[in-house]
Amino acid sequence: MSFKISAAEYQEFHDYLEDSCGIVLGPNRQYLITSRLHTLLRHAAIDTVAHLMERLRSGDSRLRVEVIDAMTTNETSWFRDTVPFEVLDHVILEDLYSRKVQDPTLWSAACSSGQEAYSISMVIEEFMTRRPMAFRNASILATDISTKMLDQARSATYGSAQLDRGLTVKRRMLHFEPFETGYRVKDKVRNRVRFRELNLQQEFATLGKFDCIFCRNVLIYFSTTARAAIVERFWNALKPGGYLLLGGAESPIGSHTRFQSMIENKYLYYKKK
């Protein structure tokens, strides 16, 4: 691939990415295209961005998925940022338990390789050991746009290096078992989670209603307009009194007044009014 990307080529790719998945690269980020697509384009024998756009516009859906996969940031870890999972345990699950909700529904939107969804499930599992009658039918929907990430998430299998990121030894012993060359999340934690491909740009009215939505560290890449539209749809997808947990740098833009802001240890989270 030639690494010279004209301003017009950059704009065309930029707009294509924003339309496809909401991600806004911002001005002059040509280096992101070259660094992230280099290998993929070499394998596909594509040597200019103009050629790439031609293939994408011709409806090459496999290439489209690969390009989106390569351009998205999949960074994640177990119990990322800690506090949201403490809030889940001490505030949200306690609230649902006191309201006698037997079958809470939770959603990890933009779940990457599954660590967030399984961390949620581990918190529920641990809550249930303290209160054995609670949440027999809890379910977690985990979605992402990246099919590659979803494949790993569904396998529930991780190498030691991945396990080291955010898991205590106690949780590792409690919730994982050796599997092939790595470790697999145990059935009890795994069976509560189902994975599904979903682009947050699309409608999600058919997913059902949730007691709690985690959508962290993805809206930050979207335009203000796209963020506001997604947060509004989250509001619709929440049950009355449901909770929205965003990333530390994200807020329910455009829908502030429809949520009650709550704070724990400097972390802001939101409850549907």
Ligand SMILES: C[S@@+](CC[C@H](N)C(=O)[O-])C[C@H]1O[C@@H](n2cnc3c(N)ncnc32)[C@H](O)[C@@H]1O
């Ligand atoms: C940085 S990861 C965050 C993972 C996890 N929520 C966390 O906080 O650790 C962002 C994820 O958002 C996904 N993503 C990006 N654009 C998306 C879209 N339009 N719809 C759904 N998922 C998207 C990416 O594939 C990636 O897995």
